[in-house]
Amino acid sequence: MLVLLPPSEGKADSGKGAPLRLESLSLPGLTAAREAVLGELVALCAGDEEKAREVLGLSEGLRGEVAKNAALRTAGARPAGEIYTGVLYDALGLASLGAAAKRRAARSLLVFSGLWGAVRVTDRIPSYRCSMGIRLPGLGALAGHWRAPMAEVLPEAAGDGLVLDLRSAAYAAAWKPKGEVAKRTATVRVLHAPTRKVVSHFNKATKGRIVRALLSSGVTPADPAELVEALRELGYAVEAQAPERAGKAWALDVLVEEVH
Secondary structure, eight states, rough: OEEEEEEOOOBBOOSSSOOGGGGGSOGGGGGHHHHHHHHHHHHHHOOOOOHHHHHOOOOGTTTHOOOOOOOOOOOOOEEEEBBBBHHHHHHOOGGGGGGHHHHHHHHHHHEEEETTTEEETTTTEEEOOOOOEEETTTHHHHHHHHHHHHHHHHOOOOOHSSEEEOOOOOHHOOOOOOHHHHHHHEEEEEEEETTOOOOHHHHHHHHHHHHHHHHHHTTTOSSSHHHHHEEEEETTTEEEEOSHHHTTOOEEEESSSSOO
């Protein structure tokens, strides 16, 4: 099983560990594309601070993020699972998982990123600010920059098992499962059952809990149909829609009564 996650906007401090080594990150086929984004981002943030703030969409209160980006090559690095914070990652609670569940997380979780493309939670990265939705002056829109290298690398990373896609739209734009991979991909929405509306905070928290439950249970569904059954056995109310035509993913709605 491969689980595709969005990053968090907020991130923990880098700490004082050894600095980033691009060549040590998972999915080495993305190294050249990572270097291109890293190089332009560092140069942008080391130059005109106001231009960097404009490109990155940063408020006055986030001015310090520009200096953080300028120092990415020398900043300390920590496992990505410790860098990403926020609602989904708080609910996922990687640090409190049991040993077996942590091993499953290391194998199956893939976090998408405007800067790194995608990383495993064990990959060591510095804290940064670079969302997938930005447009760098040289490279252009980051989602477009990542499409070709992702198309080369991600099908192999997906293997022959289930792909559980929990990404937001901006990150889903960087790679869309196609062909045989799409047939075993499931996207998930979390809906407030009484209103049938998506609520952002509650949506993220529930997705984090779903991933934690799957990792902790040790269940390994092979395809979307098995995932539906696994989630129901874990206590979730799930409605599933199989794809109407080839090349499309399954669509799963998880219905939750309480918003919390």
